[in-house]
Amino acid sequence: VRQQLMDVWPSNVAEPDDESIARACDHVYPIFTVRWPAETANYLNRAIVGYGMVPRLTGAQDGVRMRWSTSHVEQFLTAILVASLLEHINAAPRDRFGICESTSCADVLVDQSPTHTKHFCSARCQTRERVRSFRSRKPE
Numbered sequence: 001v002r003q004q005l006m007d008v009w010p011s012n013v014a015e016p017d018d019e020s021i022a023r024a025c026d027h028v029y030p031i032f033t034v035r036w037p038a039e040t041a042n043y044l045n046r047a048i049v050g051y052g053m054v055p056r057l058t059g060a061q062d063g064v065r066m067r068w069s070t071s072h073v074e075q076f077l078t079a080i081l082v083a084s085l086l087e088h089i090n091a092a093p094r095d096r097f098g099i100c101e102s103t104s105c106a107d108v109l110v111d112q113s114p115t116h117t118k119h120f121c122s123a124r125c126q127t128r129e130r131v132r133s134f135r136s137r138k139p140e
Contacts, residue, residue, distance in 0.1 A: 005080075016077050024077040031085060032108040036096045044086060051079040102129050 009015060016024070031043050047053075052071040057064055068083040070076060088095065088110065096111040100121035107125075111118040120126040 010076075013073055013076050020077060024075075024081055027075075027078045028081045028085065029108065031082075032097045032099050036098070040097055044082065044089075047078075047082045048086075051075050051082060053079055053082065100125050102126075103132070104128065 006015065028047075031040060031047070034040055034043050052075075053068050054070070056067050056069050058067060059065075068079065068086070070079040072079065085097075092112065094116060096116050096118075098109050098111055098118070100107045100109055101119040102121070102125035105121060105125050107121040109118060109121040120129065
């Protein structure tokens with residue numbers, strides 16, 4: 001993933017280290033914790049303004065595409081993450097954002113389930129919670 005990021009990374013911006021990647025992830029984490037969809041939209045709107053993001057249209061052979069730019073170079077990675085979330089919402093507006101409900105996990109999730117009621121980031125976390133629940137009901 002880091003190599004894919006570096007393939008599109010501008011040469012005039014310092015490459016992100018582990019600390020700056022963690023910081024950028026921490027900045028977008030609250031987007032997944034707020035109530036869907038109204039608070040998510042509000043948070044993303046504030047992020048667009050806060051990170052100085054501006055939409056830019058480009059013409060290509062396959063049509064017109066919208067890209068994002070930012071004047072806040074020091075927050076470039078966070079702006080990329082926000083732009084990725086915006087692109088996802090544009091492509092799949094019903095996919096709910098959330099946090100894994102496992103007691104031993106804090107990962108984010110994008111709910112692409114047909115009923116939009118996904119509670120766990122993975123089958124592993126779901127199974128872990130089911131086993132924990134079963135064992136807590138089982139007499140010793």
